[in-house]
């Protein structure tokens with residue numbers, strides 16, 4: 001089977017051309033053809049000599065993948081299904097708005113983090129996406145030219161696949177790649193501290209932390225990660241990085257009725273985030289099957305928002321998009337498409 | 347990749363295989379910890395350390411960890427080839443997966459038994475019911491230690507061995523089949539697959555999610 005070139009960084013392309021005995025500048029040409037001119041075959045790379053193309057084609061292909069299905073919401077949101085190399089599927093959500101068009105990309109097939117409120121979590125973990133599979137969601141998107149923002153908030157925990165995520169950001173932000181500003185990119189995390197620090201060290205993209213409860217015991221009930229990387233530690237790491245100037249940090253807060261939406265929670269949230277220049281995004285909970293959780297009513301969300309605002313926090317209520325096609329936050333899942341259940345150890 | 351865990355050099359004091367591809371690694375204890383906590387471990391001082399539950403008791407001379415080798419994994423194939431006297435690098439213990447003193451079910455899959463073994467060895471196992479899922483009978487690690495030191499009900503669910511001496515089927519099958527107390531706490535430890543499946547079953551049996559604490563091995 002041929003190896004994909006698509007998704008390799010310039011450094012990795014240089015390694016490929018060097019093993020084939022080709023001149024180093026071929027790597028730059030390859031990056032240019034794939035990421036700027038966006039060709040989908042080596043044969044189309046017409047400034048490479050025939051010999052060079054043949055050498056490359058003997059072992060490599062570009063390896064982009066078209067979406068295999070698209071669903072469109074009444075609000076214009078589109079959910080694209082992409083097959084992956086290991087015969088599984090992932091989803092990406094395209095969310096057009098008045099002045100922006102955002103793509104929410106996946107980084108893993110399923111997820112290992114087991115958050116109680118999440119559809120992706122319910123499907124367990126089937127594998128990591130390669131850099132190519134992440135960037136393919138962007139570049140194979142029919143609306144690629146319209147994209148203004150990328151958010152890594154689809155299936156999976158980006159920091160559990162941080163190398164592939166960083167390489168995909170490198171492709172998007174390098175002069176040899178899309179040459180986008182890192183300010184167009186936001187990566188979310190539930191707070192895997194070591195990988196989060198690696199991300200902050202090696203990229204300039206924005207960070208979004210899934211907070212969901214400021215109390216240790218209560219967060220643990222909905223997010224197992226709290227056992228090993230508690231939110232107070234995550235927040236103190238963020239404090240250390242002094243984000244909020246060039247790069248933004250936001251805290252995502254899904255609102256569950258009676259669980260995390262009381263004045264007690266609002267006060268603790270204010271205390272926890274004190275001194276951090278950030279935004280809090282309140283998110284409506286989209287009920288998933290068999291969940292014991294319910295969403296906070298829109299009125300109570302506004303009350304909670306006002307409570308936080310009165311204490312000086314910048315708070316927005318995120319508009320819910322694509323709910324009817326299960327494209328909204330926390331609803332992406334390809335569980336029903338899994339051909340065979342993973343072998344388990346129990 | 348950089349890491350946040352400061353790692354300290356230790357020497358392996360023992361390594362033994364307890365089932366096919368599953369090992370117990372030991373080294374001298376030089377810190378205090380609470381049963382249920384984890385360590386970050388690596389074979390280099392500045393690598394991308396992996397996390398392991400401590401399986402030994404709070405007062406034991408040696409720390410033990412129980413791990414299964416992932417053939418395509420980065421660290422475990424190296425760990426399984428370590429010999430006595432080899433260097434490893436470990437963090438201080440951390441984490442808050444602790445069982446309280448009341449009535450509780452401890453539900454583990456595979457190597458997820460480790461924190462519960464630590465709790466048993468630390469004398470923190472009264473009023474507990476232990477349910478362990480494994481593929482074969484040999485995957486009920488520390489079984490004789492548990493039989494000797496655990497006074498509560500200990501159920502082993504064996505999913506793949508036809509002639510198993512224990513409950514034949516997955517632990518999810520056992521949990522569906524039997525009545526479960528709704529006023530107990532439930533502590534789950536193992537893969538994400540196990541945690542999410544078991545949690546759904548418990549919730550469907552009217553156990554409040556607030557009574558369920560999970561540790562996922564990501």
Ligand SMILES: Cc1cc2nc3c(=O)[nH]c(=O)nc-3n(C[C@H](O)[C@H](O)[C@H](O)COP(=O)(O)OP(=O)(O)OC[C@H]3O[C@@H](n4cnc5c(N)ncnc54)[C@H](O)[C@@H]3O)c2cc1C
Nearest residue numbers: 127128396397398399413414416418419420421422563564
């Ligand atoms: C809190 C906590 C406690 C833990 N306690 C224990 C414990 O007590 N015992 C124990 O055995 N483990 C435990 N783990 C798991 C442990 O940390 C390691 O993840 C595990 O040992 C594998 O490490 P590895 O480096 O060998 O494999 P890794 O390199 O991390 O790979 C893990 C698995 O994922 C697969 N994989 C890797 N990359 C990809 C990819 N790109 N696509 C698809 N699949 C991929 C590999 O094939 C391998 O099977 C714990 C984890 C956590 C979070």
Ligand code: SF4
Nearest residue numbers: 111113115118121156
């Ligand atoms: S919320 Fe994010 S980290 Fe949690 S299970 Fe879902 S995808 Fe994974």
